[in-house]
């Protein structure tokens with residue numbers, strides 16, 4: 001009798017745990033599966049600084065200064081484009097919201113690279129709006145809802 005009670009209690013405990021795991025809300029995707037870099041490091045070390053660099057080149061109706069300026073701008077957009085692949089690698093992507101945000105980032109940076117190749121600062125500013133939208137879309141679900 002005692003034994004079967006323990007068994008039933010065990011079943012309840014296990015199903016309770018399973019229920020908690022299934023029903024817990026989506027949490028921030030802190031890392032991929034096997035590579036050491038955390039998502040926070042990717043963001044603070046690569047993504048944010050390159051976004052700030054792009055903004056610095058074209059904000060307030062500005063245009064990059066000289067060939068060196070355009071070259072530096074192009075490098076920053078290319079690194080942001082690359083980050084859209086890194087964010088998807090190593091099983092880091094948890095859901096469609098994440099994947100869609102990466103697609104938005106990829107498309108916007110591709111368009112930004114085209115504009116930069118033509119030294120079209122207004123085009124880069126337009127791309128910047130798309131890049132910003134991708135940060136927002138992913139963060140709304142995966143950064144601010146984190147536990």
Ligand code: HEC
Nearest residue numbers: 028029030039040043044048051098101134135138142143
């Ligand atoms: C596909 C999802 C995704 C996209 C796109 C994304 N982020 Fe993030 N970002 C995250 C997640 C998840 C965190 C929280 C990581 C954590 O705290 O573990 C984060 C955190 C950050 C942080 C805080 C890092 C820290 O040190 O805690 C910064 C800054 C940041 N993101 C900047 C950006 C910028 C700028 C963009 C757009 C150019 C961007 N992110 C696009 C998912 C994304």
